[in-house]
Amino acid sequence: MNMRIGHGLDVHQLVLGRKCIIGGVEIPFDKGLDGHSDADVLLHAICDALLGAAGLGDIGKHFPPSDNKFKGIDSRELLRHVVALLKIKSYVVNNIDATVICEAPKLSPHTAQMCANITADCDVDVTQVNVKATTTEKLGFTGRGEGIAAEAVCTIVKN
Numbered sequence: 001m002n003m004r005i006g007h008g009l010d011v012h013q014l015v016l017g018r019k020c021i022i023g024g025v026e027i028p029f030d031k032g033l034d035g036h037s038d039a040d041v042l043l044h045a046i047c048d049a050l051l052g053a054a055g056l057g058d059i060g061k062h063f064p065p066s067d068n069k070f071k072g073i074d075s076r077e078l079l080r081h082v083v084a085l086l087k088i089k090s091y092v093v094n095n096i097d098a099t100v101i102c103e104a105p106k107l108s109p110h111t112a113q114m115c116a117n118i119t120a121d122c123d124v125d126v127t128q129v130n131v132k133a134t135t136t137e138k139l140g141f142t143g144r145g146e147g148i149a150a151e152a153v154c155t156i157v158k159n
C-alpha cells in the first residue's frame with residue numbers, strides 16, 4: 001500500500017469583532033480568530049497536513065492571502081479543494097488526527113460536530129477523523145488567550 005504521512009500547524013490571533021470558527025463550527029465566544037479567510041485554524045492545519053502528505057506544498061501556495069477571492073472564505077471550501085487536489089493525484093484520506101490548543105473556549109462540546117464536518121469534506125467515515133483539544137496550562141500565547149493553535153497529522157493512500 002502506498003501510504004504517506006503529513007503534518008500541519010497553524011496559529012491565528014484572537015481579536016474582538018471576529019467570529020470564532022473552528023472545524024467549521026461557529027463557537028460562542030467573546031473573541032474570534034483574525035485572518036484573511038474565516039481563519040479556521042483547525043481546518044488550515046488539516047489542509048497543510050494533507051498537502052504535505054501529497055507533496056503539494058502548503059495552504060499559502062494554493063490560496064494566497066494576497067488574492068482577494070479568498071477574503072472571508074469558508075475554510076471548508078478550502079478543505080474540499082485540497083481533497084480534490086489529492087484526488088487528481090489518486091490519493092484519498094486514510095485518517096486525520098488533530099489537536100486544537102487554547103485555554104478557552106471549551107471545545108469538547110463541539111468536537112463531534114467538527115469531526116462530522118471534516119468527515120463530510122474529506123469524504124471519509126467518522127472512524128477516520130479525530131479532533132482533540134488541550135490547554136497549555138495558562139502558559140505561552142495560547143495560555144494568555146492571545147491566539148489559538150492547531151496541529152494535525154494525517155495519512156493518505158493511493159487508491
Ligand SMILES: Nc1ccn([C@@H]2O[C@H](COP(=O)(O)O)[C@@H](O)[C@H]2O)c(=O)n1
Nearest residue numbers: 102103104105106107108133134135136
Ligand atoms: N480548549 C479546551 C481545552 C481542553 N479541553 C478538554 O479538557 C481536557 C483537559 O485539558 P488539559 O489541557 O487540562 O489537559 C482535554 O483533554 C479536553 O478534553 C477542551 O474541551 N477545550
Ligand SMILES: C[C@@]1(CO)OP(=O)(O)OP(=O)(O)OC[C@H]1O
Nearest residue numbers: 035036037059060063064065070
Ligand atoms: C487561508 C488563507 C487564505 O488566503 O488565509 P488566512 O485566513 O490568513 O490563513 P493562514 O492560516 O494564514 O493561511 C494563509 C491563506 O492561505
